[in-house]
Amino acid sequence: MSSEVIKHKSIKKGKCNICLLQIHVKDTEAKISQIFEEISNTSWVNNLQQLSSRISFQTAATESIQYLKNKILSGDTSKVTEDSGEFLISVSASIALRDEYEHEVAPISELWKEKKAGNHGYDFHSRSVDNILVFGEAKYCSSGNSHGKAFDQLCDFLDGEKDKKDLHFLEQFFGPFPIERFQAGFKSFAAAFSINSDDHDSIMNNACDSEKNTKLLEFSELYLIGVKFIE
Numbered sequence: 001m002s003s004e005v006i007k008h009k010s011i012k013k014g015k016c017n018i019c020l021l022q023i024h025v026k027d028t029e030a031k032i033s034q035i036f037e038e039i040s041n042t043s044w045v046n047n048l049q050q051l052s053s054r055i056s057f058q059t060a061a062t063e064s065i066q067y068l069k070n071k072i073l074s075g076d077t078s079k080v081t082e083d084s085g086e087f088l089i090s091v092s093a094s095i096a097l098r099d100e101y102e103h104e105v106a107p108i109s110e111l112w113k114e115k116k117a118g119n120h121g122y123d124f125h126s127r128s129v130d131n132i133l134v135f136g137e138a139k140y141c142s143s144g145n146s147h148g149k150a151f152d153q154l155c156d157f158l159d160g161e162k163d164k165k166d167l168h169f170l171e172q173f174f175g176p177f178p179i180e181r182f183q184a185g186f187k188s189f190a191a192a193f194s195i196n197s198d199d200h201d202s203i204m205n206n207a208c209d210s211e212k213n214t215k216l217l218e219f220s221e222l223y224l225i226g227v228k229f230i231e
Helices: 030-038 043-047 049-075 082-101 146-159 162-174 177-183 199-207 211-220
Strands: 003-013 014-027 123-125 133-139 189-196 221-230
Touching: 003 123, 014 030, 014 043, 014 146, 014 199, 014 211, 030 049, 030 082, 030 177, 043 082, 049 082, 082 123, 082 133, 082 189, 123 162, 133 146, 133 162, 133 221, 146 162, 146 189, 146 199, 146 211, 162 177, 162 189, 199 221, 211 221
Parallel strands: 014 221, 133 189, 189 221
Antiparallel strands: 003 014, 123 133
């Protein structure tokens, strides 16, 4: 395996359950190759109910896969860059939510969101076993630790109501019930970020105690996913 969950635990803060996950990604070249093999399989499109959605999502996915290949595979995939780092973090976080918490995960948003100037929004999405939508953001830094940037981005998106703008797309993947739950005030967030320090526990604890996540603690769950790239 080129990535594995090293440790996970939960902490309660007020009404929010904070779930902390540490992931090690080894052999990035093999991991990137494995991921591209998986995302090139767009059979998930066939599960969409509306014909118009199947046509639109297939077109977007085909274009996006080629775009990602040109952007990421054109360089040295044995080394982590900003582009490949955030891509790997998004996918690794989605897999961890699926495998550790039994979430149903949507394809990463790079595959189906229209590319526009500026940030297109959340990087990954899932639905919890309680039918709560999870909106995730991935951040990579080659030095230091990037959880603060992930929190800032999540809060900016929350203020800009980008979660609401994703609902039409997410209903295609998850059906109407989690959308109804969202309307009733139930939603959660995930911050996935690179870890460069060898003291993983301290970084995760600092992320948990950060004042930057205060706004996110108003909701039922917050997932903190630290990703360490092992050279």
